[in-house]
Amino acid sequence: MKNLFCAVGLMLLSCFAWSQVPYTSGNNGWKEDSLGNHRAVVLFTGEGKVAKAVIPWRRNDPSPETKCIIIQDAKTGAKINNTRTGIINNEKGEIWFEPVSGKGKYFVYYMPYRNEGRSNYPKGVYLPAGNTAAADWLSSINSLMTPNTQVKEIQSINDFNSFYPMEVIATADETAALIARSKRDNFIVFPEDRMFPIKMQERLPLRWVHGTIPHSFAGKADKGENYTYQLGVYALRDLDDVGVVFSDLINTNGKKIPIKQQYCLNTGGTDYKGERFAMSKIPVARGHVQALWCGINIPVDVQPGIYKGKAIVSSSVGNSESINISITVSDKTAADGGINEPWKQTRLTWLNSTLAQENTVIAPYTPLVLQEKTISLLGRKVELNSDGFPKQVQTFFTEEMTGYSTKPNDLLYEGIHFHFTKMDGKNLTLKSTGLQFTRQEAGTIQWQAGNVNDTLRMDVDASLEFDGFSAYTVKVTALQDVKLKDITFHIPFKKEMAKYMMGLGQKGGERQDPVKWKWDVATKNQDGAWIGSVNAGLQYSLRDENYVRPLNTNFYLQKPLLLPSSWANGNKGGIDVGIKGSSMLANNYTGEKELKKGDVLYFNFTLLITPFHPIDTDFQWGTRFYHKYQNLDTIKATGATVVNIHHATPINPWINYPFIEHKKMKAYIDEAHSKGLKVKIYNTVRELSNHAYETFALRSLGHEINSTGKGGGFSWLQEHVGNDYIAAWFVPGIKDAAIVNSGMSRWHNYYVEGMNWLTKNVGIDGIYLDDVAFDRITMKRIKRVLTQNGKPGIIDLHSANQYNKSDGFNNSANLYMEHFPYLNRLWFGEYFDYEKNGPDFFLTEVSGIPFGLMGEMLQDGGNAWRGMIYGMTNRMPWSDNADPRPIWKVWDSFGIKGSSMIGYWSSHCPVKTTNEKVLATVYQKKGAALIAIASWASEQTTVKLNIDWDKLGIDPRKATLIAPAINNFQEGARYKQDDAIKIEKAKGILLIVKEN
Template identity: 65%
Template sequence: MLATGHLMAQELKYTNCDNCWNPDSLGNHRVLVSFEDTGNVARVKINWRRRDVQPQLKRIIVQDAQTQQKINNVSVLSLNRESGEIVFEPVLGKGNYYIYYMPYKNEGRSNYPRGTYLKPETTASAGWLASFNTATLQPNATAKEIQSIDAFNSFYPMEVIATAAETKQLTDAHAGKALLVFPEDREYSIRMQHDLPYRWIQKGVGFTFNGTALKGEYYAYQLGVYALRSLHKVQVEFSDLTSADGYKISSKTMNCINTEGTGYDAKAISKEVDVPSKTIQALWCGIDVPVNTIAGTYKGKAVVKAAGIPAETINITITVTNQVAVNGGENEPWKQTRLKWLNSTLAQENKVIAPYTPLKVAGKTINFLGRKLILKEDGLPAGVQTFFTEEMTSFSHQPKNILSAPMQLLVRTSNNDTGRWKQQGLQYTHKAEGTVQWQSRSLFGKALQMDVRGSLEFDGFASYTVALTALQDMNLADIQLLIPYEHAAADYIMGLGLKGEKRPATVDWKWEVATKNQDGAWIGSVNAGMQFSLRDEHYVRPLNTNFYLQKPLLLPVSWGNEGKGGIRITEDKQTVWVNNYSGSRLLKKGETLYYNFNLLITPFHPINTDFQWSTRFYHKYENLDTIKNTGATVVNIHHATPINPWINYPFIEHRKMKAYIDEAHRKGLKVKIYNTVRELSNHAYETFALRSLGHEVYSPGKGGGFSWLQEHVDSDYIAAWFVPEIKDAAIVNSGMNRWHNYYVEGMNWLTKNVGIDGIYLDDVAFDRITMKRIKRVLTQDAHPGIIDLHSANQYNKNDGFNNSANLYMEHFPYLNRLWFGEYFDYEKNSPDFFLTEVSGIPFGLMGEMLQDGGNPWRGMIYGMTNRMPWSDNADPRPLWKLWDDFGMKGSEMIGYWSRNCPVSATNPQVMATVYKQPHTALVSLASWATADTETGLKINWTKLGINPARAVIEAPEIKGLQQHQVFQANSQLPVAKQKGWLLLIREVK
């Protein structure tokens, strides 16, 4: 055991006893009691200073230390947060006994446990209870230590509470003050909001802080503010730090992350900090010590202010040593050096990312990779075109229109006036390789003014802010955004309560944000499409992946209009009309409504089929020689592994990770790691600094979950993923916030210092701004920066019935592969579902199957296999071997969706995709028939490039899939239910 400190007059120690007992039945804490008396009754008083509320509702368990046997004869005389008195039978006489005082059991799912604390029980016999008189029984046992199951669970020193009397004595001594300030070292994170730590009682109210910093280090410290009455607009002001020799550290190098910073979008933020009465607020301050600082002692002041009260001044003394910090101290995150990352602007400049090309403006047309956006005078799209071929690997000279006519914002007054807008002209406000911005103003008579601000980025993302301002009171029957899709670019739909499928002739959808994470749809064909999403100025990204209902969409004031708004889709011979309507309303003079919307123009880039064939994932931490021998080329390291144990915090075991990656590189393998934003491990060094930011980084919630969270985070959080084997308990992030800046910096650090080759994303809780930034840092200096995205099926109640592909489409331009399939049913869904929701093909991506190993025949229609060694039901190596034997690399993939596909099945329920090489082809057949069936082949020999007179058609033997068989061109092929064939057609001399 390692003693970590001393408290109490009786020398009660706080120690750690690493995994000395089973916490899942006894809890994480116990008291070591010594009994040196005689008789069958021991009485002990424990001054445990507990932070948990209502401790009297938790069970007390007593064991003898020698055998760990439970003692039944136990009586609790008193029990509160400050102390407890317990009587028990010392069954072994003199010696040591353990008192466990927070025992719990985990209920519910193992990965989402509900830690329930055991209630008090009565087990003492009546005879033993009658053997002593409480009134005359004196304490005859001594509490020696409070032990925790390990150091991570310890309450010492910042969660050992001051007593009510001690707190009163302290505050009485400072009567008349509105606040007290307790400077605190970075080593001891302030954790409690409602109790003073006993450490502060011992130290007293502080007016000085002393620290030692390295040159070039971001030096963090805390100012603990205890509000004696409610405080508003708390701020910290810093003076310069000066040395006796006149050297200076400028106040410009200092900040308080609680009151100011830089947002994830590079915009400056100022936070208003209010502190309720009798509450503690940790203010985390930092000094970015310049690397050229002259060593010495520097003194200055930090002034804590709040509205309407006298300021409190803290004298700051920092001794700067001659040592220079490595990487600004980033390599020592336990010193909170990385809090600087919260305000990072790394990789914010919108530089073009490969394979994209710079935007080019010609009049009202903006050209970008494989696509065009043509603007009207009012700033809205007049046309959208793509030049992608149906094979998705190259561009055509002939454009394909996505819109059949210009988009329009239509206004209809209560007397059915649908007068026209008078445009005042389009103006470009910004032209750069990565972003083009424009604006326009239009007038609807003398009644309405429409101000449009639009932007297009190099990947095909267009953002519109449309402000409608009433110039007079108006009764409106409707305001509509009309999107006229070209029929040929509207084969499929995904969103608005529809899974990826053939677009129905009509759709009638209404807003239901409380239960539906739906605000738009993707409509398109393979080589031309567009997603639209409707927003207003109050849009906040909702939570996803099991947590949507806890933070759903906000109903847009404009589009939603208190439930009157919706989307209606109809069609005629040429056009699919998407009518985004908002319904009737009264608009007062001067009132402004924001009819904002975003567009994603698809496909994003050509498909890199060679990457698909040559890049083979092994999704498990394993011996590298074992992995190499499978034929895999990239290793995905999940969390809860020895080199990446803590979810979304891959920094603690970085040395082990680097050693593994270095060895992998020597063997010709690449390594990617699990790291995303959605939830964060409780092992993050910055946990309590982030908690001090209120709900900026962590979502509000009902608390609960694993015991550590309940005991140390207390309440007001959402418990997320838990790994029982290593006791890793995550907390849900709150959406768009400064943790994304930290995330980008973390990726940069891992790329430069650990050598990761990319990341594996398990769902995503950040937007495209952050995605672009991480793609930039992951691909710097010729690093591969491979990103693959996994998503479980989001089309369910807890996720708000959204489509995974629709939800994450804004990230698709920067992904290398999809892994969509957990909880997807590969057997019951249609080819259209595979194509749109799983394959990635209409967006320039390719994917892999997950659930139960997938369906190899259907998967091959889209160039997909499963991933090793994730499923026991499927092994991709036989297909990998076929790919290598045939020569998939360099082949041309021509899917059933292309009019140029040279082979098709005569049975419409059997799909065919061709992989073409000179004088040879691999044909993939897969059946969606409900029973065993058969099909013939329709072969266009000219397109196939094979002389039919010299053609041989055979099914090569593939272990686990098919036996060798030879067919004729006019053969009827038997096709088993949910299966298919892989055929080689080759020309022999």
């Protein structure tokens, strides 16, 4: 950032004549948390005990008259108590003070604040105006005295906090004079250079109000550069539909930069799904400024020279404004579009990127295969009925989840279907008009089906992707008036395959019977559930045509789910889950519904077939994360193999914007690679650092990328962003203040391009995701760019437990399941209770095993004994009281890599204990086994082992049972086969069984 301000500095000098008082940096010369970020430097040149200053501070903050002013003696640093204010407004401040050191320099701090609340979510509170002056000094003031001070400088604590030049306001008189000179009634257009992002929305900057109103813009660009500029539209009346169109840019030889190479980010583009869109209208309220960010993708093969054309800004109210555009193209070619100079806003073109949108198959998945009505994918099959819905869903994973079985696991008792029940209790039977496949590709198969009778028509459009995700659009049209007692959507599971459940207010674990649930999107991020067993399951989610992904991770209540009107039906709808006859039925119902002829309802839903792939246990044993920025030799000595670089570190300081210190990051990664280590970085989408170069360009897009909210938070946000945002994570030491993204937006296009750039240019080996605020479309794109050209593309997902009020009581695994096909490991996480929750909670919500993943523990270091029956440890060096290295040592000495994990949940597990509350998982290899035993018994107990020696593959006559000594885990011991083994409450034991 320092280089950016230096580059801009020379450009600012031309503005000093307008401002009269120079704006300078204080070079972090005072403590902002008590004095604020801004001060005036005044020089007292008079006599006596009363100094008067009139400060033309031209500030943009609301209600400046209510804020405290602190005056400090520059010689001593002492605060001056005898002060008084007169006229205080945004344009100027009239101040009297006692010059305690006589003639000389004094500092006037005019926005002091204090931070309240959590250190990582501070609330900057501006100190209120007050009176500390002595009565006798106040009585000595001559209110009519002329100023006897000179205002030498307006200072910000540093460059980053400066208001200059785009937040230095024009006065009301200057603005009125400008409007009068303009002779316009509707709007004025101010062309502006990309190096001066338009920041204020309700005032004009001083930079714009002197001289003539420009009708042209001139810029310089290199061949191939992603060039941008701004058009600031100042509304003189309410405008509903501001737009801009461009002409070709043409040089004197008739060579063109065509219209197709030009765009305006504010009026349209390409969304995160790769679909083109146009804004229907851009409203601008009277007295407000709307920045239009315009771009020109200069062709690489363009002829150098001056290219001229027009940008025409229009509104249905009044005349259009034509701005002459002149771009001088040099004979130099910009490297990679100029994106290596992002302070020039060259990366804004990333917002319209379609990189990695093709639904190509991602390893380890295989191309889809269609045979008649059956679609095969990795480890799974879906057979369709003629109505378009699944007749059967099969998986072919073993119970151990380490391979495939030849025998299918049938998930459904009968096909998924709808019922339309009349008021008399009879069903309206719909006849299928046929199933038609409309798209057949390796990554996606789509189909349509029609179902109709004389009363209703149900049109089905659906697709299945290579990872097991299926999306259904179900359009129900009334062909005549009808009253229905109920519309139900039935998913009939086979009882034995519906052992576990997660969602609809249920923590992960054994499925309760029955579950009765009602819609409550205002407080609960719940619209479906996962139901299944370890090696076969189905997640489903109910939606309508207005579905928008809500916010999550502490912010759900600020942008919750939209209530699906069809399914919820005015709070009549809900979901019942439980045994019904021979099946376990998920009954999704609407209750009574009256339809008029022509009415349309959308009963959309998604399905996700689990597991996604077998477990890669060798990755778990051989890939050991070190979650801290540290000396690489120190990290390597621990036995870790992958370094996770969090944000707020020297090489990745700014949250979710890992571009500014990329040279330091590359040097660190290069060194890590030379030592045989891989490096992943923190980078996700949910909130964005205020240090992002594009902050105000994104702000100009309204709520497309920045979420609406009440504002507040750290002082920088209040002083520069202003209002209507959600303040997010803050890092005190480096003053990194983030704001929350709105959800699904073009920022995901930028994110994909950014990850591509980091993979190619910095050499990252993957990413660490701290919760996820994007959907599976973006996740697939990210996986593609991270794994390009043989890169490892390791993705590691952390989540704090989402089952709380702020997060809408959703289960982390349920919330993020759509991303699981592309993850390499889970880290679940803060607020997960590893002591009070049962083994099936571990299995479903923490371990990742039913989905083909493995994980690690976090909160309080986890429970090492319970973790081991799922192959989990905690992560280095996150917890001081739970170092995983002693267990790693046992893994290595036993030779766990290459072993087969046979969990307690498998009917093939060769070891069980005599206490059903004490569970055993076996890690088996030829001639030896590592047995992990963990207790959920309510007190200390003793158990014996029931061992199936044939399954274990060990001759019992030659077997020895050894408990190796493990620091902070267990003491060493030997056991005979029939010995009782003492197991402490909430702990366990690791045993190595091998032949002598």
